[in-house]
Amino acid sequence: MKVGRQVERWQSTDGHHLLRIFTRGPSCFYFVELSEVTEKGETFWATTRTSEEHPSLEAARGAALSQLPWLREVT
Secondary structure: OOOOEEEEEEEEEOOOOEEEEEEEOOEEEEEEEEEEEEEEOOOEEEEEEEOEOOOOOOHHHHHHHOOOHHHHHHH
């Protein structure tokens, strides 16, 4: 499990997806996508994607934009 400090957060327009970008140092950024899941009447957030590490916030954001179509609607 990666650990870091959150530096950006975006939620989809329908409220069912969440992007969190973290930093683990000045040249180490990654993102996590979470999706809202409902099972047996309970709703919770589940991690659906964790990126590789990127050298900058801009690189992590760019990778997220290329991989998550819903993100283009909110940025």
